[in-house]
Amino acid sequence: EVQLVESGGGLVQPGRSLRLSCAASGFSFDYYAMHWVRQAPGKGLEWVSVIDWNSGTIGYADSVKGRFTISRDNAKNSLYLQMNSLRPEDTAFYYCAKNIRATVVRGLIPDYWGQGTLVTVSS
Amino acid sequence: NFMLTQPHSVSESPGKTVTISCTRSSGSIASNYVQWYQQRPGSSPTTVIYEDNQRPSGVPDRFSGSIDSSSNSASLTISGLKTEDEADYYCQSYDSSNRGVFGGGTKLTVL
Numbered sequence: 001e002v003q004l005v006e007s008g009g010g011l012v013q014p015g016r017s018l019r020l021s022c023a024a025s026g027f028s029f030d031y032y033a034m035h036w037v038r039q040a041p042g043k044g045l046e047w048v049s050v051i052d053w054n055s056g057t058i059g060y061a062d063s064v065k066g067r068f069t070i071s072r073d074n075a076k077n078s079l080y081l082q083m084n085s086l087r088p089e090d091t092a093f094y095y096c097a098k099n100i101r102a103t104v105v106r107g108l109i110p111d112y113w114g115q116g117t118l119v120t121v122s123s
Numbered sequence: 124n125f126m127l128t129q130p131h132s133v134s135e136s137p138g139k140t141v142t143i144s145c146t147r148s149s150g151s152i153a154s155n156y157v158q159w160y161q162q163r164p165g166s167s168p169t170t171v172i173y174e175d176n177q178r179p180s181g182v183p184d185r186f187s188g189s190i191d192s193s194s195n196s197a198s199l200t201i202s203g204l205k206t207e208d209e210a211d212y213y214c215q216s217y218d219s220s221n222r223g224v225f226g227g228g229t230k231l232t233v234l
Contacts, residue, residue, distance in 0.1 A: 035223065045160070045168065045213050047223030059221030062124070095167055107156045108217035109174065113167040 002026045004096050004114030011120045012086055022079040022096030022114060030074035033057075033099035035110050036081050038092035038119075048094070049081065053102035064090075086121045093118050125149045127214050127226035134232040139204050143229045145214030146196040157197040158215045159188055161208075162228075168213065172199060201231075209233045 008020040022034070036048040049070040050059045058070055069082040079096050094117055097110035126148040135141040145157065157175050160168035170179050172188035175197065185205075190197045197216075201208055214226040 037223075037225075044211075044228040045162075045215075045225040047215070047225055050221060050223065057221060059223075061222060100173060104217075104221055107174070108221065108223045109156060109158055110160075110215070110223075111170050111173065111179070113169070115167050 002112040006096050006114045006117035009117030009119045013123050014087060014121055016086055017084045018119060020081040020094055020117060024077045029077040031102050033102060033104050034079045035097040037095045037097055040092045050104055050108055052104055057104055088121050091121050124218055127224055129214060129226040129229045132230040134234055135204055137204050137206060137233055140202040141204060143199045143212055144196050145226050152190050152195045152197055153192050155216045159199045160213045161210045163210045204233050206233050
């Protein structure tokens with residue numbers, strides 16, 4: 001069974017940093033690209049970032065480019081999101097999601113999602 | 124980049140059929156696969172349709188997906204509606220610069 005467990009969320013002041021983690025199990029983590037997707041409370045889904053199986057291809061939403069960095073450690077079956085220069089509008093539940101394939105050449109297609117971790121940016 | 128536009132809400136009675144649309148603002152809807160996700164209150168999203176019209180194992184065949192190039196839109200159709208289908212539904216696609224795009228979501232009420 002695919003399991004994705006996010007951690008690292010919490011309350012942080014504007015301008016500060018936070019690092020999210022996602023622990024994967026139940027599938028061959030290094031065979032799949034991975035995503036981060038966020039959802040502000042009561043709002044819709046917003047795609048944030050993607051990384052392919054060997055970190056060779058990475059993509060970011062314009063809203064986070066230059067501030068957020070996605071990475072992965074296949075030896076630890078873990079996905080990360082380093083978030084710098086946080087803004088109040090970054091407040092959201094952050095979900096990690098597994099892609100349907102190892103690469104994104106044939107599409108950015110999340111299929112399994114974690115339960116999410118809440119990031120609140122406020123002074 | 125392009126946008127995906129969905130109706131804010133739809134409602135239908137149990138046993139009936141409902142269709143939710145997802146219109147791409149620019150570029151061809153057929154250029155990139157469209158996915159559909161169901162999100163019940165308090166839960167994370169789950170996939171109901173991927174690659175335009177493929178159903179993951181475990182998703183009932185009451186759920187179907189299609190694309191229409193003439194209207195540049197994708198559709199999710201749910202037949203034989205059940206109260207458990209009440210949820211938010213999101214369409215999703217991506218562009219050639221490795222960026223994902225979600226529609227704004229549609230709240231389905233089964234009454």
